[in-house]
Amino acid sequence: MNPGFSILALIVLMGAVGAMTLRNLVHCALSLAVTFAGLAGLYLALGAEFVGLAQVLVYIGAVAILIVFAILLTRPLDTAQARPFSATWVAGLAVALIVFGVLSMAIHRSGVGADRVALSGGVTVREIGDLLMTWYVVPLEVVGLLLTVALIGAVIIALREEAPRAEDAAGDGPGKGIGKEKEPGHREP
Amino acid sequence: MTTLQSYLLLSALLFAIGFAGAVTRRNAIIVLVGIELMLNAANLNFIAFWRYGAGDAAGGVMFVIFSIAVAAAEAAVGLALIIAVYRHFKTVNLDRIHSMKG
Numbered sequence: 001m002n003p004g005f006s007i008l009a010l011i012v013l014m015g016a017v018g019a020m021t022l023r024n025l026v027h028c029a030l031s032l033a034v035t036f037a038g039l040a041g042l043y044l045a046l047g048a049e050f051v052g053l054a055q056v057l058v059y060i061g062a063v064a065i066l067i068v069f070a071i072l073l074t075r076p077l078d079t080a081q082a083r084p085f086s087a088t089w090v091a092g093l094a095v096a097l098i099v100f101g102v103l104s105m106a107i108h109r110s111g112v113g114a115d116r117v118a119l120s121g122g123v124t125v126r127e128i129g130d131l132l133m134t135w136y137v138v139p140l141e142v143v144g145l146l147l148t149v150a151l152i153g154a155v156i157i158a159l160r161e162e163a164p165r166a167e168d169a170a171g172d173g174p175g176k177g178i179g180k181e182k183e184p185g186h187r188e189p
Numbered sequence: 190m191t192t193l194q195s196y197l198l199l200s201a202l203l204f205a206i207g208f209a210g211a212v213t214r215r216n217a218i219i220v221l222v223g224i225e226l227m228l229n230a231a232n233l234n235f236i237a238f239w240r241y242g243a244g245d246a247a248g249g250v251m252f253v254i255f256s257i258a259v260a261a262a263e264a265a266v267g268l269a270l271i272i273a274v275y276r277h278f279k280t281v282n283l284d285r286i287h288s289m290k291g
Contacts, residue, residue: 002191005191005195009195009199012199012203013199013202013203013206016203016206016207016226017206019210019219019222019226020206020207020209020210020214020219020222020223020226021210025216025218025219028219028222029222032222032225032226035203035226035229036229039229039232039233042196042233042236043233043236046196046236046237046240047240048236048239048240048249048250048253050250050254051232051236051250051253051254051257054254054257055232055257058257058258058260058261059225059229059257062261062264063225063260063261063264066264066265066268067218067221067222067264067268069268070218070268070271070272071218073272073275074218074271074272074275074281075275075279075280075281076216083215084214084215084216084219085213085214085215086213086214086215086283086284087284088213089213092209092212092213093209093213095208095212096205096206096208096209096212097205097209099204099205099208100201100202100204100205103201103204103205104198104201107194107197107198107201108194112193112194112197113192113193113194113197113241116192116193116241116242117241119240119241119242122250123247123250127247128247128250128251128254131247131251132251136251136255139255143255143258143259146258146259146262147258147261147262149262150262150263150265150266151265153266153269154265154266154268154269155269157266157269157270157272157273158269158272158273160276
């Protein structure tokens with residue numbers, strides 16, 4: 001096991017544990033960004049440069065910031081009972097441990113990849129672009145449609161409930177919603 | 190030399206951490222963070238299998254690119270839902286959000 005993988009794995013795991021256990025929500029979001037950065041490093045080490053950069057752009061640049069905005073827009077849990085974990089956290093932790101045990105046992109027993117070595121040479125961005133425009137053009141269009149629907153849906157869902165239903169609501173309702181909410185803009189990879 | 194199994198074990202551990210957080214935390218936003226961690230564990234599996242796989246096609250990379258796009262849409266819609274729920278219940282504490290109508 002080479003040291004680069006060990007360091008990146010340590011960063012990823014410590015970030016993940018921090019994101020799940022810290023009490024301060026902003027610390028959770030920053031810890032999550034550390035995890036995403038470590039995963040981007042792992043992708044780069046595995047030879048998937050475009051995916052690593054997309055990870056940095058989409059996850060660190062958009063998703064983590066989106067989570068920070070959501071934290072800022074909502075109030076933290078009531079300070080009287082500041083326990084961040086639910087009352088049945090022992091059962092949840094036990095189930096998570098069982099899940100990890102089953103997964104690791106399956107990985108060990110199956111012996112998958114024991115005789116495999118990492119291939120050299122990845123795909124270039126030019127090849128990815130060619131494939132996106134030829135073989136994967138239908139999924140690309142579907143993903144574009146999905147992102148458009150998600151954009152509109154997120155704006156509609158997050159619109160205020162007590163939106164004014166006056167006679168001018170039809171005129172400036174959607175525009176006001178877009179201006180007021182925070183999602184649009186940073187979503188396309 | 191790093192083996193495929195170490196990547197798979199790291200991915201399984203990341204999935205388990207995300208799952209534990211999603212199940213045990215009380216704040217809805219952190220639950221969504223746990224779901225994001227689980228999605229990232231799946232993406233790491235895709236890339237690891239692609240790197241150690243037999244073919245030289247770009248299948249794994251393309252799958253992860255589309256997966257990232259879908260995860261971004263999921264995060265946006267999920268956070269919008271949390272904002273809407275917060276407006277309604279005035280809290281993001283999942284222990285308090287247990288009435289389906291009203």
